[in-house]
Structures are given as C-alpha cells and as structure tokens.
Amino acid sequence: MSVTQPPLNSPQIRRLDPVLEPGHTYASVTDKIAAVVLTRPLGIGWLAGFTLCFSIVMVLFIAVTWLFAKGVGIWGINIPIGWGFAIVNFVWWIGIGHAGTLISAILFLLNQKWRTSINRFAEAMTLFAVACAGLFPLIHTGRPWMAYYMFPYPSTMGIWPQFRSPLIWDVFAVSTYGTVSLIFWFVGLLPDLATLRDRAKHRYQQVIYGILSMGWRNSARHWHNYQSVYLLLAGLATPLVLSVHTVVSFDFAVAIVPGWHTTIFPPYFVAGAIYSGFAMVLTIAIPLRKAYGLEDFITMRHLDNMAKVMLATGLIVAYGYFVEFFMAFYSGNKFDVFLAEQRLHGPYSHFYYALLICNIFTPQLLWFKKVRRSVPALFVMSLIINTGMWLERFVIVVISLTRDFVPGAWGRYSATFWDYATLLGTIGLFTMLLFLFVRGLPAIAISEMRELVAHEAHSKGDD
C-alpha cells in the first residue's frame, strides 16, 4: 500500500488500483496462493468457522430427516401456497450461482483481466450454490426417492416425462448447468492441481493432487488443446447461464397466475440472478482476502468493479419491478391490477417494502465512490442485497399464490420452524463447502495469475 494517497477523485486513482499489486513474480504468486493450501497450518479462525458451519449442516440433516419421516406437512405450505420456502430458496440459490459463471465465462470472453483472481472461488460458489438449490425441489417433491421419474428412462410403466412442462425444462436446465459448471471448474483447476502436486511436501498431498491432476505436465501440446476447450466452454457457458434463469423464470411465467404471467420475467430474473450472485461473491471475497492476506490479488479494483456490476444489474432489476407495475395497470386486467395493489397494501406488503429498500434504494449508495471503496460498506451492502433478493422471490411466490383469481382460493402462508431450519441448514452447507474448498484447492487460479504477471510485465501502464 502506498504511503501517500492522492485525493479520491484524482485521475491517477485508476493507475494506483491495479488488478495485481506490483512487484509480483511468477514464483511469488504461485507461492502465496499454493501456501494457503499446502503449508499454512489450520488456524483457530478456520477451525471455529468450520465447526460452526458443520453444526449448522447438522441442523440441515435433522430438518431433512424429520421431513422424510413426517412428509412436507411439517413445512408451512398448504393449498393454495404449495411452493413456499422450497421454491423461494431454490430460485435464490440458483441465482447466486449465476455470478460465478458470469465471471468465469462472460468476463473471459470479454477479455476482462480483473476476472482472473476471482473466477476460481466464484466458480466454486456456483457449484455449491447449485448443490443447495438442487436440494430444494428434490425434497419438495415429498417423495424424493422417486425423483428419478423426472428423467426420461424406459420404465416398465411405459410413461415418459411431459416435455411441454417448464418443470421438466428446469430439471434439464439445472442438471446441465451443474454438470457444465463442474467440468468447466475442473478444467480450470487442472494446471493448478499439477502445480500443487509439484510443490507438495507430504506424500499424501503428492498422491491426492497427483491423481487429481491426471498427469498434467504443462506441456505446450496440453496447453494448445486446453486453451481451445477453455474458450469453447466459456462460449457454451455464456448462453447456458442466461438460459438457466430464463427457464427458472418460465416456471412462473408460463403459468397464468397473476403477477407471474409476464414476458419481463426472463430478463429480469437473469439480471436479478447476477445481482445477487455478485453480492455473494463480495460476501465471500471480503473475508477471504482478509483472512489469507490476498489483498494483493483481490484488490480494491475488483471490489469496485463488482460494486459497479451490482449497481448496473440492480438498476435492471428496478426496471423490472417498474415494468411489472406498469404492465399490470396498462393491461387493465383486473386480476393483475389487484395483485399489484396487494403487493403495496396486502398482508405481505411489509415484505415488498423491505424488498424495495434492500434492492432498489440502498444500492443507490453505490453511485458514490466513497462507498464503493469502503470494504465494510460493501460487505454490509452485499448482505443487504442478498436479503433483498431472497425477499423478491418470497414476494413473487407467496403474494401471487395467496391472491389467486377467486377469493375462495385465497390463503395465507407462514413458514414454520422447519422451513427456517432448512434454509439456515443450506446456508451452513454452502459455507462449510467453501471452508473446505479454500483449504483443499487453490482459491485463486494460479496459472492464470502467472499469465497475468507476464501480461503486466509486458504492458506496463497500458490498460
């Protein structure tokens, strides 16, 4: 860190905020990142954090066991609110995952250098978020041991999935997304696993990373095919990530329920997904860089850029809310108008106002450079936005289902202890997996950082 800071509005500030702090060499970036995995002893902080998360995962196990024993009646769902927390949480988690793919694929195609130090853990975040997301529809089916009915397989009953249903599209979209994210992540990890293998001191580390790296030897022939497939995967993952949340929004938009049946849903869901995903990347990046001293690699430039992406996608989301309202009144459809009024004045209006505060009003502070450059402010902001995006899904799912066409079909919904326990449990699972990830695998793509060092050495100043 420099001793004298110029004023924040000075034109040099961008120069002073590199994507990689100067003075790093190939060896220093490799050492620093690999050391987190290979040599650093388990700190008390890691152990305490892991223990806490592990106990929360136990809450998840209890909640799910009780669910399997008693059935979905232990949740707050009822008729007409058949979806409840399970689908709210599903959409929330899958949305969080999207930022990882956006960073690793779209920013790669756009040649954004600042993606390099955040893509690896953002992709890990994607995988863990998709795992948490996938759990919810599965346990929501009530008989999860029959979930395989959703896949097309030649059964003795001679029945096949209904491919005209968005719920089946969802099965294919989410499982494809999970698979492609996993292989994209693994391909990216391959050279780094080889790096760890080469640097490992203990026999068990050499064996584990040796097996995982599959004999990668940094050969030019390897890199030749590797770069080709990496670029192609980025190109494939880009439309994929857009399609996944589009398909998730079809779960709602294809139904004729008031408040769901709108064409703004796909783009507004995708923007919301990226919005919450970037918030989650910040939530993870800020403690991670602090705990492992990675401030040289995850610089203020990264935080600033992510804040800007949040601001931009937040505005798209705000536009989505506006269009929902506008179209409700413009259409003149009395059910849509009624639903819009219910959001403002109905029994769940406090959720709607909280959502507006979290997702639209608070993020406007990100226009100010002072806020974008304050690490604690960004951390708080990221938590607020994640809460806001959860509330958004709650508003969409619950308000529409409680205020259907006929007053006789109206209802009320309130979550039970087990709903909250399951949500909390998946947060624990997600965090626990992240804890394991930072100790088991390089949280920053080492080979890409070396490439960045080479690049920075060649193009001093031009950016």
Place this chain on the structure above:
Amino acid sequence: MTEHRSPLHGVLGEFETPEQLVAAAKKAREAGYKRMDAYTPFPIEGLSEAIGFRRSFVPLITLLGGIAGGLGGFGLQYWCAAITYPINIGGRSLNSWPAFIPVTFELTVLGASICGVVGMFALNKLPQPYHPVFNVERFAHASTDRFYLCIEAHDPKFNLAEVSRLLQEAHARHVTEVKDEE
C-alpha cells in the same frame, strides 16, 4: 507402443523467460527438429506456432458433440411426446416443437461441453500418470517460473551432442538428459 523404448527420452533445456523459449523453439525448428515439446507454467502466445503444432481438433469434437446432443435431445422429446407416449390434449399437435426448444438447447450445450472436455483429455492423452520428463528433478519448476524445451530422442535428426549445443546456444540455463527409466 511398437517403437523401441530407448532409455533416452530427449534433451531438456531450461529457460528463464518465455521469449527465450519461443526463440529456442523457432531455432530448433529451423534446424530441422520436428519431435519436440515445451513445458511452461502458463500458455504462451506464439509457442504452438513456433513448435509447429497443427490446429487443435477440440473445436471439431465439440461441434460434433453439440450436434449429437441437439439432435438427440429433440429426437428424444419427439419420440416421447409424439410416438411412444402421445397424450391428446384438446387435439393439440403432438409435435409441439416450440415447447421442445429449451431441453434441446440444454442438451446441445451439455453434449458439446462433455465432448469438448473428453476430447481435450483424449488428445492430451490424459490421464497419464507417468512421463519421462517427471524424472528430471528441476522439472517441478515447469509449474512455477521456468520454461522448458524438450527435443525428443525419436526425432530422426536427433544427436545428443548437437541438440545439447543448440539448446545451450539458445541461452538455456540448464541442459539435462531425460531418461525414460527410474
């Protein structure tokens, strides 16, 4: 492996910068060597051309995988919805193709991605736990900060002394013989 397994795999030159390595690769190619490989801690622009690799087959494999996934995906849905399990809902068409697009798209991406990755592994002959270059102690630096060029012994022009001289002239820091035995 029909070839005779020579105990000498090749000669490995260690370079400090990517530029030296690319220059050395060019030089070796100009001198007529064809069987060589480089080892670098990150992909280096221009190295594939300097060594003379042909275009990667990965894009073709990916394309074929995508086509197979897409056709298979649509075919699966058509077969399910129109042939083996037709459900007549108010006389609506059984081949309701617009409703089949999302799954067709997903399976196209899935097929392309899996084939691309499997193709990359196959072309790189991975997994391959043993390779002679791992016998060189300093080779671990190939994943940190050193750049290596290996001229392989099965090159028709290979001659130990000449190859070593060529690498040294190209400013290699260390020149090591790579043995194909433990």
